[in-house]
Amino acid sequence: MADSPPSLDPVQLGAYFALIEVASLLRHAVEQQLREAGDLSYVQFQLLARLGDEPSGRHRMTDLADGVVYSRSGLTYQAGLLEKAGLVVRGPSADDERGVTVTITDAGRALLGKVLPGHVEVVDSMLLAPLSRDQVEALAGLLTPVRDHMRATPPRSAAPRRRKDGA
């Protein structure tokens, strides 16, 4: 590959735009369903879902923030909201005195269970409907490595100038 191209070719552009649009549209649809079904925002649902997935039902704040791609301060705010609603509990971390552990409550699990069917329904009818089983598999196979690649790259700060070879 030569220097960074001034633009992407149509295929690359198509993949990029389609990705963004699909994600945006899906998010919107899901958000509406969640609001109606359980008065939850998408982030709140994501948090509960991540906690509910864990057998222990708990996670550290930072892990949650990174997991859902959210700012730390934003997470503090949302955790406060969820706690006030009785859906999670915050407590000290076992091994790290300054860490905070968020744990889903029974009420949280209950609400999660209540909104899940509708959520699945939306994802199914919006995202999965036009795809065959093999295509869904292919999609997962394509996006998973990309996700891993993105997760592996440095998040922020010191992004030393990318030098062209031999510069």
Added chain:
Amino acid sequence: MADSPPSLDPVQLGAYFALIEVASLLRHAVEQQLREAGDLSYVQFQLLARLGDEPSGRHRMTDLADGVVYSRSGLTYQAGLLEKAGLVVRGPSADDERGVTVTITDAGRALLGKVLPGHVEVVDSMLLAPLSRDQVEALAGLLTPVRDHMRATPPRSAAPRRRKDGA
């Protein structure tokens, strides 16, 4: 169709989660680049890009809002910001007196051209890097129909026109 399943199987879930995560991470990375390169938010960039794509350089407000999946009020706000920055101009619509047409200015095109290389660079290194040419093609081929399906299915911003039958 049987009853709505209580959950998605691992493959479906994997595709869904990977999609959301990839989109979130990409957006985050892009947002940072845009902020540094041209002090633009992602939405603002999307708007300029859509306008710049059009030969006429103009679009109606509603089309823009739908295009980038944004609320109308939000678009009004952003259009105001962009106009104040001299990147776009708002004017009356030709055929519709209450319509507003947004047109990109030379300054807008210039800024777009200025931030584009870095933008492309980010998309390239984050999203496209781990994929072969064929895979990018496959991804586009998978997501485009999904996008079209989503665009066709829900009356997103359109007000749910409910009729009182036999009231």
Added chain:
DNA sequence: CGTTCTTGCTTCGAATTCGAAGCACCTGCC
């Protein structure tokens, strides 16, 4: 041990976001 750098979370202020309500204009129907 004490100093210094790093990490985890919260608080703070400012900017953005959305939906509901409001206005002005168009359309359908009589």
Added chain:
DNA sequence: GGCAGGTGCTTCGAATTCGAAGCAAGAACG
């Protein structure tokens, strides 16, 4: 024509979001 309803955009208020700054606790290093 003229009225009821629909569409396009903006204003308004309330909620959410982020980054920077602040604080407390761990880790590295002499």
